[in-house]
Amino acid sequence: MTASRLAASGDRIDRSRLVRFEFDGGSLTGFAGDTIASALLANGIDLVGRSIYHARPRGIVSAGPEEPNALVRVVWPSGVSEPMLRATTVPIEDGLRVASLAGRGRLETTTDPGRFDAANRHCEVLVIGAGASGLAAAEAARDAAPADRVFVIDAQPALAGPEVQPDTTALGIYDHGYVTAVQRHPTPTTDGRLWHIRAKRIVIATGATERPIVFANDDRPGIMLAGAGATYIERYGVRPGERAVIFTTNGTTDAVAATLGAAGVEIVATVDARAGEAVVDTLGDDAGRISGVVITSEGAAPTTVEADLLLVSGGWNPNVALWAQARGTLRFDERIAAFVPDGRGPGVPIEAVGAAAGEIEGIGELRPLWVVPPHGESGGDTSDPWIRHYVDLGRDATVSDLRRALGAGLTSIEHVKRYTTIGTGIDQGRTSGVVTSAIAAAILGQEVGAVGVPTFRPPTVPVSFAQLAARDRGALADPIRTTPIHPWHVANGAVFEDVGQWKRPRHFPQADESMEEAVLRECVAARSGVAVMDATTLGKIDVQGPDAGVFLDRVYTNTFSTLKVGSCRYGLMCRADGMVFDDGVTSRLAEDRYHMTTTTGNAAAVLDHLEEWLQTEWPDLRVRATSVTEQWATIAVVGPHARDVVARVAPGLDLSTEAFGFMTWRDAVIAGVVGRVFRISFSGELAYELNVPTWHGLALWKALIAVGEPLGITPYGTEAMHVLRAEKGYPIIGQETDGTTTPQDLGMGGLVSTKKDFIGRRSHRRPDAARADRKQLVGLLPTDPTALLPEGAQLVSLDADLATTPVPMLGHVTSSYRSAALGRTFALALVKGGRDRLGERALAPLVTGTVEVEITGSVLFDPESRRRDGEPPA
Amino acid sequence: MLLVPCPWCGPRAEIEFRYGGQAGIAYPKDPDGLTDAEWVEYLFLRDNPKGPWRERWVHTAGCRRWFDVTRDTLTNEFLG
Amino acid sequence: MSGVTDDHVPQHPDRLWRHPEPKPAYDVVIIGGGGHGLAAAYYLAKIHGISNVAVVERGWLAGGNIARNTAIIRSNYLWDESAAIYEHALKLWETLPEELDYDLLFSQRGVMNLAHNLGDVREGMRRVHANRLNGIDAEWLAPDDVKRLCPIVDTSPDVRYPVLGATYQPRGGIAKHDHVAWGYARAADRLGVDLVEGAEVTAIDIAAGRVTGIQTSRGPIRAGNVAIVAAGHASIVAAMAGLRLPLQSHPLQALVSELLEPIHPTVVMSNAVHVYVSQAHKGELVLGAGIDSYNGYGQRGAFHIIEHQMAAAVELFPVFARAHVLRTWGGIVDVSPDASPIVSKTAVSGLYLDCGWGTGGFKATPASGWVLAHTIANDEPHALNRAYSLERFETGALIDEHGAAAVAH
């Protein structure tokens, strides 16, 4: 085949703009508007790759997204490389590097400077495709709807006019008029845009795709769909060959012949199936390019004509993928021997128009011809004459594979697709799909319509992962939530941990401190001096109304209606299944008002939980819940010297134990702002939780650091907080619990009321909740006081035979730390029947050996709570 | 991406909602009076039809109201 | 497809199964021609000598979840009951290609579960320690080990989803899902099991508390025993026998890329961000997404789930940026309250259930069929599925795999 650029014609190219690009290392030129395929043909290059399994030379079959063959690797001028694109769909640009490949792409881009984004669009009518029928539908739609509410997209570059959004391909139609589409270069600086379109009516005007006819050696470079041959001449000013044979079943090739003639292509033969003629084989030159066509006419002996171009038209398949995705049914239309849109279920109105609906212009009378049987030696392998009848060029799948699949008893077209992989390539079976069904039908003695086509899967064209990620990349991949004090944490070298979307300081290392050293130092400060922590992330919910107490009694396992105004109480929540859901301290602000706190991770879930029960179960209760999590910045001031520090920022507040006792709260002016102080402690030490409006959080923090400086005030993070609470045996929901843990398992049966119903109570009476061997919360002391158990370690009995699996397990370590206060390591664990095992020893088998532990109570530090009002008298 | 009909805010994208499963499952009047079998009915047993059914959604990113709606679980069409 | 008989099919050495007309009666009828049903039929014939068995399939054989999953195989589950049955499955996988004399493309390339926060680390360490004591190969990997085993994972500390470590099961891997089903189907067919496609069950006949047969679109079939193994439609079929199951059916999506040169040597799962990815033998990347929130039988999910999954995938694997999504599809997963399956006798004698595998079905295929066959043949559960009874929901003895944050898929 000797393709070349014509002197004139080509309405898509701008001959005034020369574009330089590379193909397999060689430097080439084309015109602006050329696709890689048209530019290669213009340069006389038609051999663009090898086939994936048979390593057959392959060329360009089409001029559009149906291309199964001309797959290339592309490196953009930016250096970004695309593993595998269809040469027929990529416009060339200066500096583009193109490489042929053999069916498999290569991923290389690790840092991608490309910019992809997404956008939403609502419209009354979405028209997909700006051909004549699409534009007509759009025109009609504009009579009924404002012009800017009729959205027309077209996959081709700007041609149709300003009212059409070009370079935009619909990927799929989903429920309720939702359509996704991808747009190439929406702005000069954006590579691609993913459109989320919501339409009240959808018009599918996506046209039709020409299909090939299957015959021996039908995969040679130089064998092209007939319409594509004309497209290269008319759109790109490229003559695809000099001596052409046209093999047709229908009238659409008449116009093609005229176009070829006008472009000076000699038509050496027209092989018309309607006249009983057929192409039975092709011959190739040394490179495998087509050099001759073997033709038969009914009865007559095969004759061979020399040709460098074979244009094939087996007919046209309406592009019904979007229709079918939208749950539209298909019907086999004998008139054009193709599947056309039929019925549809409920949903937004969707219609197909024009060629997409089966109105193929100029198709005239069509005589279906799907496959031309082998003759003589074609295929070269007489044992199987079908091995060179290619059905899916992208997958190197042949009629021989198809026969093997059916012979294997795989009679469903879905089975055939899976067994042969026909239709699973980049072209999604656009050229091979219906042909496959027809051949299968012929073999099975069934109607094509009865065999059907495989389910159409979105997206209609391949779309890059980066395009779908759009703007959700890097730091924007997922929101990062920060507290008002975050800037100070950053400035002071905090090491952060992710808690949900929050960034929380885990510890504040000084100089070259290790985490272990930093955490020990922070713990010592909290137990012997004073330390501060940013607790702003704690969930906070304002619960108001005359029935607030009754409501909380139903939500918490323990009782809150009896809580005195001005007091605070720790509460446990269960789900209906009886398992622990959340915990926190809730304070009574007034007769009809409570301030609830939740864990950081569950703040939103608890509010949802409250709303669900209020709205759907107890609408009679006069209670309202409002999130105030971010209204308040919360700072915990902890340690024997906490009182002195708080006194300096809240001078008006009487902090004496008598006036302001444990588990009470007070309004106060704090660092000049109206706020609240809660005397609650998650460490066992004297502690105050200061709440001021978020605006003032950073200022208060800085004030505390300043006034506490003489007392050696120490900021601490979540790790020290965990150590301090663990020394006191306070559980962390989600760490000491895992969704299978009851309050009783945590040793908190005392917090479970027997006098009232609450969410989850009934579940506690199920047989399993009463099992004696339920896992219960205990403490662990490694026999070697320096041995630190890994969290998650499992426990077995001392005499367990570790050589014989499965080894019965007693439980697992939920928390494990080095304790400054205890001068040793310790852990918390959930152990079967744990509370009856206190004093027993157990083994923790680790990869590195076993660690012996003693099972103890869970409260290891200050069990009498003598420290909560401050340093106790020695 | 479903278009979920919030009775207050109008149709909104599915991502604004949380799903609540089958509608009309009332918390038992007297849980203590129930057998384990009756309690598990409430706790775990739900219809699971292929076709129209009554379900709950909550408009978490909007008005935070819970509401019931009928949807066909095969076609996803909301039937009011 | 219904109506096709063997007269139409060209004779061929690779014949997988016959297309028999259903007989009037069978000892056992299995409703559902998916992986689990075919495996159960095979083990009934092979191990228990019960070959007068029919597998009735509404559509085309193995066209449900067995044809729609991401083909990941592992046994590193947290709870003892889960570990036991999934490890039994893995042991069967390891000899299955030989036993079925079919190339299942079973590749033990290892499965990695990434930890992105301290909670993930704790859960992963707990699982690794439990797995080892349960005789399951499990390791904890530091970020450097993750990088060594799978260089394309971004393990730098400053990314949105930092990799703090991972659990690793070297014996885990993937297999070719269709081949698994076809291998079981061929083996069952050879042992005399009738595989009946295009036969939709319309009723289950029960007399005096005992199952007696089924009605299908291809006529009535009498049966001594009936097993419901219809993943995605278990509730619908069970309702025909008056059973109400604690199951909800949801869409679950997956996708593949174009064919790529080998780049991803193992299987990486990130439960926190719902990314599950391997590279199949032909070269396509296979990714599983998160489950859709709402009940649905449409075998399609919402696109935003794919978008979120791609955002996470590109963060974890920057090299995937210019890979392309070629095809997405949806399956239907039946999810139980504790995300664990039900393999159980029922109140109707002779009627058995094998359902509720949620997202864990494919990897369990051999063990599911194996224990179901045992349960039917002995009218008693095997030790491996005793805990997976219907009663557990009543007693509260759940096997709470999502409660324990165990990784789905």
Added chain:
Amino acid sequence: MSRGVSIWPIARLAQISLRADATDRALAGRLAPALGAALPTAPGTVASTPDGGRHILWLGPDEWLVVGPDDSAASIEGAIREGSREAFVTTVDVSANRAGLELAGPAARELLGFGCSIDLDAAAFGPGQCAQTLLARAGVIIWAMLDGDAPTYRILVRPSFAGYLGAWLADAMDGLPDRPG
């Protein structure tokens, strides 16, 4: 050249969450004069006092956000208390619970459209309307202030998300075409 939209943070506002039974006509009748404007009952609408100093945003069938100048929280709560008498009405000062920023310019609507799934068409969402929805991955209240050539929107967002949303908006502006002026 410009991107056709400018974004700036707005000064602190008094924000009061008001929950009341909208169907209680007597209550509504008392609250209107007390607040200077009637509680809007149409979803997603905003009522403003004649002087434009105070606005009442519909957030739900029994929930409103009353917005006024900084430091007017107490007077707003006082007015509500006065108007509600014995009726079951709750107020919560949430002034610091949401931060505010404004977007204005010919491209403001297009910019929001990059991350917001509701229909922002002027006909569907214009001045006097507000919506609780998602902008990118952050929950927000979008409040249409002005229409015309330079539509103006006010965005209220949880302070912890403000950094994310700011970064997202800055990134999104790169998706807007350059325009003269």
